[in-house]
Amino acid sequence: LPYAPAGPLHVRWSGPDVDPPTETEPPHGDGVPGADDPRVLAARLERAFALSRQGHLAAALVEFEQVAAAREKTLGHAHPDALDARQEAAYVLGLLGRHLDAHRVGTAVLALREAQAGADHPETLRCRHNLAYNLNRLGRLEESHRLAQEVAAARARVLGTHHPDTLASRFEVAYALGRLGRWEEALSAYRELAEDRERVLGAHHPETLAARYETGLNLGRLGRAAEALALYRELAAARAAAQGGSHPETLRARHGIGVNLGRLGRWKEALAEARDTAALRAGALGPEHPDTLISRREIAVALGWSDRWEEALPVYRQVAAARDRVLGPSHPDSLTSGNDLAHALERLGRRAEATAVYQRVAHARTTHVRQL
Numbered sequence: 001l002p003y004a005p006a007g008p009l010h011v012r013w014s015g016p017d018v019d020p021p022t023e024t025e026p027p028h029g030d031g032v033p034g035a036d037d038p039r040v041l042a043a044r045l046e047r048a049f050a051l052s053r054q055g056h057l058a059a060a061l062v063e064f065e066q067v068a069a070a071r072e073k074t075l076g077h078a079h080p081d082a083l084d085a086r087q088e089a090a091y092v093l094g095l096l097g098r099h100l101d102a103h104r105v106g107t108a109v110l111a112l113r114e115a116q117a118g119a120d121h122p123e124t125l126r127c128r129h130n131l132a133y134n135l136n137r138l139g140r141l142e143e144s145h146r147l148a149q150e151v152a153a154a155r156a157r158v159l160g161t162h163h164p165d166t167l168a169s170r171f172e173v174a175y176a177l178g179r180l181g182r183w184e185e186a187l188s189a190y191r192e193l194a195e196d197r198e199r200v201l202g203a204h205h206p207e208t209l210a211a212r213y214e215t216g217l218n219l220g221r222l223g224r225a226a227e228a229l230a231l232y233r234e235l236a237a238a239r240a241a242a243q244g245g246s247h248p249e250t251l252r253a254r255h256g257i258g259v260n261l262g263r264l265g266r267w268k269e270a271l272a273e274a275r276d277t278a279a280l281r282a283g284a285l286g287p288e289h290p291d292t293l294i295s296r297r298e299i300a301v302a303l304g305w306s307d308r309w310e311e312a313l314p315v316y317r318q319v320a321a322a323r324d325r326v327l328g329p330s331h332p333d334s335l336t337s338g339n340d341l342a343h344a345l346e347r348l349g350r351r352a353e354a355t356a357v358y359q360r361v362a363h364a365r366t367t368h369v370r371q372l
Contacts, residue, residue, distance in 0.1 A: 041070055045067050047063055048060045049088070052091075061089060061093065064086075064088045068082055072086075083112055083123075089105060090102045090130065091130055093105065094130065099134045103135065107131065113127050120154055125154055128147060128154075145173065151169045152173055155169050167193060170193050171210070173189060174214065190215040203238075204238055206242075206249070209235060212231065216256055216260075220259065229260040233257060236250060236254050239253050254280075255277050262302060268306070271302035277295045278292060278295035290327065294333075296315060300319065304347070309344055345357065
């Protein structure tokens, strides 16, 4: 079960899920407001927030970057309004997977924030939180963990122990612990976080449920599959009641059910769960969405463990080809699928084909490392 994203860093748009007005009200004075008019830029910023919330990330990035450039031109690079727009651009870069660019932009914004407002200002802390997020995605795990701890402590001091922003930074601390393989510590951190979020936000709040999901993830990694299975069954039911049976988060919980059924050796049930989840994900997200491909891979895993390698092989092959197309041949999930395919070929005695696939994976991995 792969790590899930740590969740939104801090989206400040809180309006309805519709586009806000793209034009300002007619001016009361003479003339029409120009492109750099503060009212026009404010409207464009709100539109960018709405685009980001709706998943139109590339379009949101264009808006944020253009608003930032216009504000920098008229107000100066260090003006708080210019920094707001530039910081949101960095946030969206992270969502797009451009973590190196996000880190570069975020670091520049942080330096100006600290100089202007101080290290403990909420906007400075938000910028540092986002940097911790990007360090994690860049694989700089110790740095990410240390920075997330610092931000969580500062937010507790400035905003309060149970402020939602403090809880968000505690989530990032726990996530870093898990990535570092410190699963016992991560489990404890997630459990405490889930309890605190339940008290502050409610038992069925999405952020409470997200902490419970990660609790199950770490239980599974610690070999406590029966506990993880029970938790994911409860979580899937709660998600379905709150968000519907085909909601992506409901299906993530159901994926956890299938994985832990497999860990318990209940492969017939695991296969049925994987097939159901893959079909629902294909309908809700598309046949080549990364989450759909994860569930299709679980079908092949269950077939393999059931010694049905002739059936597993074409599924592994389809998933490998789709991941190469969607994610690129050097993506970690694509490399995993290449190894899956080679292993299935080996189990079927097709060693020459398996060797060729292993060599292709090794070449892609080497190319990826050189590009980092």
